[in-house]
Structure formats: structure tokens, C-alpha cells
Amino acid sequence: MSTLHVNSFNAPLAIELPTMANMTEQDFIDFCLVNRELRIERTAQGKIIVTPPAFSDTSHSNGRLVQQLFNWADKDGTGIGFESSGGFTLPNGATRSPDAAWITLERWNQLSPEEQAAFVPLCPDFVIELRSSSDTLKSLQEKMQEYLDNGLRLGFLIDRKNKTVYVYRPDRPVETLKDPDVVPGDPELPDFTLAMAKIW
Numbered sequence: 001m002s003t004l005h006v007n008s009f010n011a012p013l014a015i016e017l018p019t020m021a022n023m024t025e026q027d028f029i030d031f032c033l034v035n036r037e038l039r040i041e042r043t044a045q046g047k048i049i050v051t052p053p054a055f056s057d058t059s060h061s062n063g064r065l066v067q068q069l070f071n072w073a074d075k076d077g078t079g080i081g082f083e084s085s086g087g088f089t090l091p092n093g094a095t096r097s098p099d100a101a102w103i104t105l106e107r108w109n110q111l112s113p114e115e116q117a118a119f120v121p122l123c124p125d126f127v128i129e130l131r132s133s134s135d136t137l138k139s140l141q142e143k144m145q146e147y148l149d150n151g152l153r154l155g156f157l158i159d160r161k162n163k164t165v166y167v168y169r170p171d172r173p174v175e176t177l178k179d180p181d182v183v184p185g186d187p188e189l190p191d192f193t194l195a196m197a198k199i200w
Helices: 025-033 056-076 105-109 137-149
Strands: 003-005 013-016 039-042 048-051 079-083 100-104 126-130 154-159 164-168 175-178 182-184 193-195
Touching (some): 025 039, 056 079, 056 126, 056 193, 079 105, 100 105, 137 154, 137 164
Parallel strands (some): 126 154
Antiparallel strands (some): 003 013, 039 048, 079 100, 100 126, 154 164, 182 193
């Protein structure tokens, strides 16, 4: 028997099936492949989280932040960026898809071609999560903490509704920025700044 937990229209669905808790990595990949139109994540406990396509305003804002990250990554040359459809299997076993992510070339090049072609088996060095109208702030804060617990070096949680950015770094208090013009990525991402005007 399955159970679906729906909080609001277009909200993520938490799906629990007895067989899903025992999914192998390949089982999960196959499940994602037959549901390509959905963004699917898996918690460390095996719960499947299905997110419907984003509304247009969120998609536009996400595209703008990915654009800035990719432009910087191309110029910097020390790593590669990923947009929201990319999945990462964290050391705790969860598979997550941040709205934007970046990892160093050194770590990427240590992966086999098979690992690069699947859900990357590591936590990104940098992630951005963009709060949509259906996301709770608490759930995204927990997700950011999970990234930190699994090796994240820098993370931005963007709350468009309240024009607030939360900056996460290991072993440091979360920094709260109210309506910033830009959010700098130094020193982890040298010379990277996220301009917020087109993201709000």
C-alpha cells in the first residue's frame, strides 16, 4: 500500500512503498528513467520525494541563477556546474537534486565514466536551493544541513518570498542576508557573485 502526503497544489509528494525502502541504486535509476518528466529525490531513509514541474516564475529565476553560475564556472575553469535535473547520491545514501550545483574538476575527474553518467556519488562543493511557493522554509533548511553533514563547502538557500538568502558553511553559523544586491561566493568560489536583481 502506498501513501501520498500532499501539502498544497504543486507541492512535493512523499511516496512510501514497502519495496521502495529496499531499492538498489539501479532500481532507483530505473524508477527515475520511467518518470523522466518529474524531479525525483530519495532520502537517506529510502523515502521517495516527487516534485512536479516548477511554475514559470520559479523556473525563470532558477534559470537566471544557473546562468550566472555557469558563466562564472566557464571563466574560472576549476570546476563544472549542474542545473536542477542533476542528481547526487550523498555519502548518507540520499539522492538529491539541488537547483544548482558545482564541483571541482579534481573531484569530477576522479569519477569513472560510469559514475559520471549516473547520479554522481558525492556531495557537491557548492549548492543553491531556491524556495518555490510550495516549499517550506524548514524543509529546505533541513536539506541544507544534510548537504553540510555530507561534505558541502558552501550553500545558498534563497527565499524569494521574503527576499532573504541564507549562506551555509561548515562549522559556522548560518549567515542571513536581507534583500542583498549580490551574494559573494568567496573564498570557496573565488570572484563568484550571485546578482539577485533578476532572481527576486
